[in-house]
Amino acid sequence: xxxxxxxxxxxxxxxxxxxxxxxxxLAIEHGMxxxxxxxxxxxxxxxxxxxxxxxPLKLIEE
Amino acid sequence: xxxxxxxxxxLESLSRADLKKLQLAKFKRQLHRMYEQSAFYREKLxxxxxxxxxxxxxxxxxxxxxxxxxxxxxLQSNSENFPYGPCLAVPTDRVATYHQTSxxxxxxxxxxxxxxxxxxxxxxxxxxxxAQGFRPNDRVFIPFxxxxxxxxxxxxxxxxxxxxxxxxxxxxxxxxxLLKLQELEATAVLCTPTYGLHMAEVAEDMGLKxxxxxxxxxVCAGEPGASIPATKNRLENYWGAKVFDHAGATEGxxxxxxCLKEPSDLHINEAFFLVEILDPDTGEPVxxxxxxELIITPLDRQAQPYLRFTLKDMAxxxxxxxxxxxxFARLKGGVLGRRDDLTKVRGVxxxxxxxxxxxxxxxxxxxxxxxVVEKKxxxxxxxxxxxxxxxxxxxxxxxxxxxxxxxxxxGLRFNLELVPLGTLPRFEVKAKRFQDLRTHA
Numbered sequence: 001x002x003x004x005x006x007x008x009x010x011x012x013x014x015x016x017x018x019x020x021x022x023x024x025x026l027a028i029e030h031g032m033x034x035x036x037x038x039x040x041x042x043x044x045x046x047x048x049x050x051x052x053x054x055x056p057l058k059l060i061e062e
Numbered sequence: 063x064x065x066x067x068x069x070x071x072x073l074e075s076l077s078r079a080d081l082k083k084l085q086l087a088k089f090k091r092q093l094h095r096m097y098e099q100s101a102f103y104r105e106k107l108x109x110x111x112x113x114x115x116x117x118x119x120x121x122x123x124x125x126x127x128x129x130x131x132x133x134x135x136x137l138q139s140n141s142e143n144f145p146y147g148p149c150l151a152v153p154t155d156r157v158a159t160y161h162q163t164s165x166x167x168x169x170x171x172x173x174x175x176x177x178x179x180x181x182x183x184x185x186x187x188x189x190x191x192x193a194q195g196f197r198p199n200d201r202v203f204i205p206f207x208x209x210x211x212x213x214x215x216x217x218x219x220x221x222x223x224x225x226x227x228x229x230x231x232x233x234x235x236x237x238x239x240l241l242k243l244q245e246l247e248a249t250a251v252l253c254t255p256t257y258g259l260h261m262a263e264v265a266e267d268m269g270l271k272x273x274x275x276x277x278x279x280x281v282c283a284g285e286p287g288a289s290i291p292a293t294k295n296r297l298e299n300y301w302g303a304k305v306f307d308h309a310g311a312t313e314g315x316x317x318x319x320x321c322l323k324e325p326s327d328l329h330i331n332e333a334f335f336l337v338e339i340l341d342p343d344t345g346e347p348v349x350x351x352x353x354x355e356l357i358i359t360p361l362d363r364q365a366q367p368y369l370r371f372t373l374k375d376m377a378x379x380x381x382x383x384x385x386x387x388x389x390f391a392r393l394k395g396g397v398l399g400r401r402d403d404l405t406k407v408r409g410v411x412x413x414x415x416x417x418x419x420x421x422x423x424x425x426x427x428x429x430x431x432x433x434v435v436e437k438k439x440x441x442x443x444x445x446x447x448x449x450x451x452x453x454x455x456x457x458x459x460x461x462x463x464x465x466x467x468x469x470x471x472x473g474l475r476f477n478l479e480l481v482p483l484g485t486l487p488r489f490e491v492k493a494k495r496f497q498d499l500r501t502h503a
Binding site: 001056 | 070071072073076080083084087088177178180181185334343362476
């Protein structure tokens, strides 16, 4: 996997992170714990993806 | 597209230099986070006169004082901020799971993990299960009730993440577990080495041959047995399966694993952990090929993180390339012993692990044994109690051989009690085979 592949994965990940954060905010605003708590679970997975993708990308881009 | 041999091909094949850069970057991030969020570590660092900005190299890290289990026990014994004490680095509503250590070496440590930490545990396990050949077509049997202990919970959900089918085998007798294992044609088992051996013994009593079952791999956790060649050989022969070790600790995380190419060694997951291997006398890092004590920093843990936690495990460090292609350093022959377990008998430093290697290498002996040290007058007496396999008679040759091997391995003269099979206690999770009766005098 080269730098560009990793960058493409990271780009997708950023979009998922932003979308999940929006989803969680909306869920809180509309009072839907089911959406809020599932968004939190997605965020925990996003954090793991970040360890796998964003951390090594930063290293490569240094 | 061919299937990847690695859970994360990028992290697992970084050059050694890049791995060190990654570790330093992650350590610094973690250190800043902990200084801001953990009352315990802020105070500890302030007392040591170390500010996170001063840590700029991996060598600088040794300026940070180590964290010991005794320190954590002391902190948590204070009723303030129950149950985790000042170790907790997140608000309590972010704690998702409670686990605790087994308390083998004193009062159990209570461990908090956030939702992110829990994913991290699962991720660490998934990394090595994938390296050991676990795939979505596996049906994994875990013959335990996991209770408050973290390892098999993490193993369970890591199998699930990989896509395996997981069977939680708690709440059954050993006989029923064996029948369920056979009925479901499970392909893999996660257990302690002690229980893997016990299941083999019970299977034999039931007239079952484990090697005829469908199990082709076993991962052992909780005890170092699967790294002891004689114990690993016994398990592999009984089960007709490849046996892998895994190293972890409730405080440290799941940090080490055997791979398919070198299953007797342990790779350190250096993308997620900084494991320092230090000379216990000088505190300096050992070179490849030398033995040292392990100090661990999980680099991504948040709720109850640790800086430089002393595992008290001793191991032989190697940074030679592995045939599996991973660049992660290895511990040759796994964890060699615990400093905690070392005790002086008649002035000689003695490790109970050395006895396991002797007993398991003698075909006439069963799997269970006990070592008892007691004071007789002014002298220490050490006795090995071991079980003879069925239809095996005590002979002078057998006794002489055992006593010689024990003497060679430990430097001590043992007393010997050979007892019939089934006499000594059996264990499900961690075995307690060493009794030092001198401490109760």
